Amino acid sequence: MGALEASVDRASLFEFALRMGDNTLILGHRVSEWCGHSPVLEEDIALANTALDLIGQTQMWLGLGGEIEGKGRTADSLAYLRDAAAFRNLLLVERPNGDFGQTLMRQFLFDAWHLDMLKALERSADSRVAEIAAKAGREVAYHLERSSDLVIRLGDGTDESHRRMQAALDDLWPYTGEMFLADAVDAAMAEAGIAPDPASLKPHWQAVIGEVMGEATLTVPDSGYSHKGGKRGVHTEHLGYILADLQFLQRAYPGAKW
């Protein structure tokens, strides 16, 4: 471990752990907003389960982040006591839930990337990263199975469900490009063998998307434009409201134990 830590800049590794953990935290938050409000009881159960997995993964990634940083911050203090500009999640996961189709499409586009990312991380040179990835990967394989199945069934369902799913895809598409853009942190991670080069995940992701959308009778947009900024802390207006909810008690009663 010592040799490895010497070979990679600690700040980059910390940053990488935040990116993983903030994605799962913010998406888990969004998914949990559906609790008790979904279209059918089985979906209430499935969504709570997905959110639960994502929050569990958040505890692992942010826990690792705190450990790497070495300043005594825990998963909780990282989740509850940073402001928006210090969050590193993709803009995609902070998109509002919209209708149930938008929620499912967001989940599918993320799951397809997430699973490939975790599979690559299972081979990470950092054993802590590999361990988290292996555990999370088993859960995310199931998330992808479920979200792709529903996207197919709704895309190829009624005219209305088709229309809604296509609208969701068109709406969210410009937020997918950010997943594959690399910066200095990603370059350092790839160099050290800790994480894959984000661009390397794109061909397989595109193949999965192409296959599922084909079966779903949906059209993949040809726009290549990407919104970006989440990975370096420049977010949409939505994140501030998510944090206002998420962090309320910790902010209103500093130092209390819960």
Place this chain on the structure above:
Amino acid sequence: MYAQMVKTDAKGVKTLEEMSPEERAFQERVDRGEKIEPKEWMPEGYRKTLVRQIGQHAHSEIVGQLPEGNWITRAPTLERKAILLAKVQDEAGHGLYLYCAAETLGVSRDELMEKLHNGSMKYSSIFNYPTLNWADIGAVGWLVDGAAIMNQVPLQRTSFGPYSRAMIRICKEESFHQRQGYDIMMKMAKGTPEQRAMAQDALNRFWYPSLMMFGPSDKDSVHSAQSIAWKIKINTNDELRQKFVDQTVPQAEYLGLTIPDDNLRWNEEKGGYDFSEPDWSEFFEVIAGNGPCNKERLGARVKAWEDGAWFREGLMAHAEKHGKRQAA
């Protein structure tokens, strides 16, 4: 639990001599403690009463997601958030088992949902109260699940097989929830002055509504007598309420919290606490739709159902196309 004032259509409990041969054979099986299974003969009143009771219980589980769901996004730590998510997920699961148990009596989940949405079936009055601070999530687990367990533990011995089996499964999870709720209360009651105040406030607001969960006294009720004879109710409401108070008072003392009842005192003679009755006029107002959250709770369920229509129809249409293609 979660079933209050379930009617039986009974005008009086028949004696064995007054019963038809079928009714008598049925009652004797119930008296011997045998389980009644869905395909076996049962009196129409028994079937109808069970549908009402199980349906009301199932509705309570799903409406019950809402007051707790209100705090999921604001849970104060990741661990508390995960525990709360798991709990609310369990409740949706309980709803699912119970709708399945009701289906064995010939009523579909959609029919029961329709009756919930149009107001002809009820859910427990307790879920029409708001969760206003984080300690309320503790109080719901401690008091509301505690009251539910009080009612459900005896129902594990109920005469209808599928209901009894659902109760056995549900009780295991509920007692876990109750411990988690108490754990939140403990943290709050031993915490900062603000946390302690939240804990006391939660107890103040949830105490009487929890006592109401057992329903008004039914010692003279024909419906209850019939349900007890059929073993779909095992104890009277007053018995369960007394048991609940006796169990809960020492727990509140351990927390250092005060139960909001000046008349609460140990009665050596009866071996239980004397306590004040809840305000039953408030209970009847809540049942009639005038509780603090009735409109929001039912409105949220109706909205979820209506907004989700396209989703359910989309899945059905896909299944139909897919089936046709496979057949072709």
